[in-house]
Amino acid sequence: xxxxxxxxxxxxxxxxxxxxxxxxxxxxxxxxxxxxxxxxxxxxxxxxxxxxxxxxxxxxxxxxxxxxxxxxxxxxxxxxxxxxxxxxxxxxxxxxxxxxxxxxxxxxxxxxxxxxxxxxxxxxxxxxxxxxxxxxxxxxxxxxxxxxxxxxxxxxxxxxxxxxxxxxxxxxxxxxxxxxxxxxxxxxxxxxxxxxxxxxxxxxxxxxxxxxxxxxxxxxxxxxxxxxxxxxxxxxxxxxxxxxxxxxxxxxxxxxxxxxxxxxxxxxxxxxxxxxxxxxxxxxxxxxxxxxxxxxxxxxxxxxxxxxxxxxxxxxxxxxxxxxxxxxxxxxxxxxxxxxxxxxxxxxxxxxxxxxx
Amino acid sequence: xxxxxxxxxxxxxxxxxxxxxxxxxxxxxxxxxxxxxxxxxxxxxxxxxxxxxxxxxxxxxxxxxxxxxxxxxxxxxxxxxxxxxxxxxxxxxxxxxxxxxxxxxxxxxxxxxxxxxxxxxxxxxxxxxxxxxxxxxxxxxxxxxxxxxxxxxxxxxxxxxxxxxxxxxxxxxxxxxxxxxxxxxxxxxxxxxxxxxxxxxxxxxxxxxxxxxxxxxxxxxxxxxxxxxxxxxxxxxxxxxxxxxxxxxxxxxxxxxxxxxxxxxxxxxxxxxxxxxxxxxxxxxxxxxxxxxxxxxxxxxxxxxxxxxxxxxxxxxxxxxxxxxxxxxxxxxxxxxxxxxxxxxxxxxxxxxxxxx
Numbered sequence: 019x020x021x022x023x024x025x026x027x028x029x030x031x032x033x034x035x036x037x038x039x040x041x042x043x044x045x046x047x048x049x050x051x052x053x054x055x056x057x058x059x060x061x062x063x064x065x066x067x068x069x070x071x072x073x074x075x076x077x078x079x080x081x082x083x084x085x086x087x088x089x090x091x092x093x094x095x096x097x098x099x100x101x102x103x104x105x106x107x108x109x110x111x112x113x114x115x116x117x118x119x120x121x122x123x124x125x126x127x128x129x130x131x132x133x134x135x136x137x138x139x140x141x142x143x144x145x146x147x148x149x150x151x152x153x154x155x156x157x158x159x160x161x162x163x164x165x166x167x168x169x170x171x172x173x174x175x176x177x178x179x180x181x182x183x184x185x186x187x188x189x190x191x192x193x194x195x196x197x198x199x200x201x202x203x204x205x206x207x208x209x210x211x212x213x214x215x216x217x218x219x220x221x222x223x224x225x226x227x228x229x230x231x232x233x234x235x236x237x238x239x240x241x242x243x244x245x246x247x248x249x250x251x252x253x254x255x256x257x258x259x260x261x262x263x264x265x266x267x268x269x270x271x272x273x274x275x276x277x278x279x280x281x282x283x284x285x286x287x288x289x290x291x292x293x294x295x296x297x298x299x300x301x302x303x304x305x306x307x308x309x310x311x312x313x314x315x316x317x318x319x320x321x322x323x324x325x326x327x328x329x330x331x332x333x334x335x336x337x338x339x340x341x342x343x344x345x346x347x348x349x350x351x352x353x354x355x356x357x358x359x360x361x362x363x364x365x366x367x368x369x370x371x372x373x374x375x
Numbered sequence: 376x377x378x379x380x381x382x383x384x385x386x387x388x389x390x391x392x393x394x395x396x397x398x399x400x401x402x403x404x405x406x407x408x409x410x411x412x413x414x415x416x417x418x419x420x421x422x423x424x425x426x427x428x429x430x431x432x433x434x435x436x437x438x439x440x441x442x443x444x445x446x447x448x449x450x451x452x453x454x455x456x457x458x459x460x461x462x463x464x465x466x467x468x469x470x471x472x473x474x475x476x477x478x479x480x481x482x483x484x485x486x487x488x489x490x491x492x493x494x495x496x497x498x499x500x501x502x503x504x505x506x507x508x509x510x511x512x513x514x515x516x517x518x519x520x521x522x523x524x525x526x527x528x529x530x531x532x533x534x535x536x537x538x539x540x541x542x543x544x545x546x547x548x549x550x551x552x553x554x555x556x557x558x559x560x561x562x563x564x565x566x567x568x569x570x571x572x573x574x575x576x577x578x579x580x581x582x583x584x585x586x587x588x589x590x591x592x593x594x595x596x597x598x599x600x601x602x603x604x605x606x607x608x609x610x611x612x613x614x615x616x617x618x619x620x621x622x623x624x625x626x627x628x629x630x631x632x633x634x635x636x637x638x639x640x641x642x643x644x645x646x647x648x649x650x651x652x653x654x655x656x657x658x659x660x661x662x663x664x665x666x667x668x669x670x671x672x673x674x675x676x677x678x679x680x681x682x683x684x685x686x687x688x689x690x691x692x693x694x695x696x697x698x699x700x701x702x703x704x705x706x707x708x709x710x711x712x713x714x715x716x717x718x719x720x721x722x723x724x725x726x727x728x729x730x731x732x
Contacts, residue, residue, distance in 0.1 A: 037692070319721045334708045335394070335722045338715040339699075344708070351691045351701070351708055358695040364676045365692045 020125050021071040024064035025115040028057060028077040028133035029105055033366040034295040037350035046134035047084040051302055057133045058092040063140050064129060072096035074118060076111045103259035109273035110265045113230055113241035114257055116223035127154060130219040138289030146286035150220050153185040158280045160220040163213025165287035169203035174215040176283050191281040213285055229278045240265035296343040296359040300325040377482050378428040381421035382472040385414060385434040385490035386462055390723040391652040394707035403491035404441040408659055414490045415449040420497050429453035431475060433468045460616035466630035467622045470587055470598035471614055473580035484511060487576040495646030503643035507577050510542040515637045517577040520570025522644035526560035531572040533640050548638040570642055586635045597622035653700040653716040657682040
């Protein structure tokens with residue numbers, strides 16, 4: 019059995035974590051959750067070289083420097099970096115990675131992981147990979163379904179079907195469910211057998227490319243041409259820009275998974291979060307006795323359930339506030355209620371149309 | 376009639392405006408209300424040298440540099456500065472000033488003004504001074520009673536009595552009322568004839584000293600000794616420390632006014648504020664259409680009735696908050712609800728017992 023090739027998709031811009039995360043310095047490269055960046059944490063899940071091959075990172079030109087700095091900081095010397103000439107969503111990105119691994123090993127299996135997720139129970143994730151492996155070897159496309167903790171309306175769901183005989187704990191996928199309204203999310207939790215779609219996949223590279231060819235031959239051929247004419251520069255792989263730009267843009271969910279044959283789901287509860295905003299960081303963080311997450315130099319008096327982040331020599335002092343996000347970064351200070359933390363995008367949009375200083 | 380000597384009391388530390396105002400750089404020297412510092416605004420009310428003599432500033436050693444820098448910035452070259460060896464509250468401070476003016480002019484009249492108040496209608500204040508002048512020349516101690524706009528519980532009140540025959544609009548003082556509970560404040564507003572005690576006084580220096588001698592001879596003699604043995608250093612007057620430190624500490628209200636003979640009140644509505652906290656600065660400031668005061672680089676989205684102060688290159692961005700104070704100063708960021716703005720003192724106390732970085 020060949021080793022699994024970790025494929026790290028690092029295309030996100032993470033503007034919901036402004037001002038720390040920005041288009042040029044997105045969240046996966048920031049020490050937001052303590053310790054390593056989320057990018058390095060993601061690589062760390064597949065660092066055991068007896069089970070995993072050297073990783074492949076897919077990112078845009080603006081982030082290559084971040085990727086290389088993090089790889090150096092993490093002591094990961096064997097990674098290769100596919101530099102997308104432009105963003106074409108996840109299906110073409112994964113196609114480039116699949117093509118690169120096939121060149122090394124016609125039987126290669128890839129583990130696709132977004133670079134900006136957190137997992138607190140990595141062994142549970144590794145167990146799920148092992149559980150899915152026999153089905154994947156036999157040709158299935160495996161998703162990892164996160165056990166839902168609440169009726170979240172911000173994620174897609176996977177409806178699981180029959181258990182597989184050849185892979186205990188793994189189940190056929192009945193269907194993919196788009197981000198549901200609240201009542202539908204509650205109904206799915208009540209009935210059971212529904213999981214969050216975390217965008218993590220395990221599959222044979224040849225099987226993924228065959229499905230892409232079958233469902234989206236234009237995308238498949240554009241990516242194949244871009245990979246065939248790729249330019250190499252040390253660990254960097256530069257797909258041919260003209261060929262790649264000819265590819266339609268689409269997600270792996272729409273372009274491949276929803277219409278694919280033999281899709282399975284490995285249910286898992288790895289303490290997962292996509293760190294989709296400041297409220298998620300409040301949830302993930304260590305709290306004081308009043309439910310405040312305090313990072314850096316913080317004074318909090320009669321204050322409850324706040325996320326208070328003072329960085330780079332700043333000092334944040336609050337009195338009598340509750341449920342607030344207060345974040346400093348550089349010269350920026352953000353104040354927003356936790357329950358409205360997603361609306362930070364309104365500031366990012368404002369800044370995009372009103373150039374800063 | 377001799378000119379009035381403005382006496383500026385600059386002893387306050389203004390910790391209710393932390394982090395901008397601190398013990399070493401108190402609020403009267405900060406450009407908090409736009410334009411000049413409150414110290415210079417106070418001097419500016421008595422800048423007409425046809426009516427007012429050169430001013431006397433009373434401050435502590437820690438603030439002399441601020442005073443001199445502000446005087447230079449304001450182009451006020453004739454001021455003298457009494458440097459108190461230690462704080463002994465307002466009665467001894469005013470005694471030192473009265474003694475200094477008497478040395479120049481035995482008939483001197485002093486106008487005592489705290490350095491950290493705002494007035495938006497200075498002509499109204501000057502008119503009230505003129506109205507009180509005849510009674511003061513005849514020996515009365517005049518207070519200025521601010522027309523109350525609301526039943527404030529944070530100020531003392533002056534209950535006015537009969538109008539004076541010799542000074543139209545000026546009234547005898549019936550009594551001084553300590554900071555009242557809410558219901559008593561409301562009752563005073565309802566009945567009328569009650570004014571806020573702003574700590575502003577007009578009186579002949581000899582009359583003030585005579586009252587002090589009569590009511591507090593120990594204080595009077597300590598101050599007289601401190602003034603007699605004062606050391607001069609350019610515009611600075613250094614009262615003798617040993618003599619001054621022997622003086623009891625007390626306010627002019629308790630030590631003199633409450634027990635004095637012939638106390639009068641000149642009612643006035645000069646758009647007065649003692650800028651007693653961040654909520655007052657919200658009240659005083661120019662507001663946008665949503666009731667936000669914005670100072671410096673501020674982005675406010677779906678935000679109402681906030682005081683948002685971004686200084687020194689900082690940028691404050693808020694979404695969906697209401698009634699908040701957000702203040703940056705140096706590396707400090709304060710977030711506190713407007714209605715609890717007085718509790719900023721809890722932070723100052725915390726910092727006093729937990730030394731900063």
